Amino acid sequence: MNMFHSMNVTSSALTAQRLRMDVISSNMANVDTTRGEYKKDEVVNGKLVKAHWEPYRRKTVELAPKDASFNSLLNTAMGNGGTIGDGVKVSRIKEDTTTPFKKVYDPSNPDADKDGFVNMPNVDPLREMVDLISATRSYEANVTVFNSSKAMMMKSLEIGR
Amino acid sequence: MRLFSNTVGTIEQALDYSALKQKVISQNIANVDTPNYKAKDVSFKKFLEEANSSQVEAYRTDPKHFSFTSSSESPAVISQANVRYNENGNSVDVDKEMSDLASNQIYFDALTSQLNNQFSILQAVIKGGK
Secondary structure (H helix, E strand, O other): OOHHHHHHHHHHHHHHHHHHHHHHHHHHOOOOOOOEEEEEOOOEEEEEEEEEEEOOOOEEEEEOOOOOOHHHHHHHHHHHOOOOOOEEEEEOOOOOOOOOOEEEEEEOOOOOOOOEEEEEOOOOOOHHHHHHHHHHHHHHHHHHHHHHHHHHHHHHOOOOO | OOOOOOOHHHHHHHHHHHHHHHHHHHHHHHHOOOOOOOOOEHHHHHHHHHHHHOOOOOOOOOOOOOOOOOOOOOOEEEEOOOOOOOOOOOOOHHHHHHHHHHHHHHHHHHHHHHHHHHHHHHHHHOOOOO
């Protein structure tokens, strides 16, 4: 049996939760960024769309369980406990294309259209804060698990003292 | 005469169970935000059966044939596929996992001190009570 397996599992989760926090802080930092991406001239549905700036798009992290490695599957086949898995991984960072951009009336803005409206990023600070708290709590839970595993390991070193 | 009684072996199995349980708990809490993840659990009964299972003897016509073991058909780690706890299909109950974590740690500590007791008794016997 691999002794440090549970610690590796927990550390993968700590990495994933920290990345979630990084992405959330990037979203919050770009809450007013009107020039996130530069779109070139392109033809959409037979109509020419002129080159223009698009506002920053909200990004989210997609998590997936890291499935059991060959090693642990082999252990299952040998009868040393079942498959447990190797923690969690970030499968990709997704751009939120379903939430529409916010339209704000601001004729003095250099990115305003001919009617005076500006497209603002689809970042909702409230939603980001909720996600941030969720990520923080998950991180804390994983730290607790790590400390518990560590305490158990230290205790097992004392066997036979 | 056997120096180590059955107690040491039994405690060893229980420690193995506790270590496996710890791995499963850490996997569950690591995937607390993963969509469609189903929580895993360790069945103590199955684990004990696996550990104690008397191996089924295969009928071997040649000494080079492998013998098969009966343990691989009943895995100790189980997962229920039709349970939902969150709206995203995840079935990890954090409160349950955290309380399992605490009780598992206490269980492990109890086992190690039991094992240490056993060894100190043996030592007292070996030294003739000195």
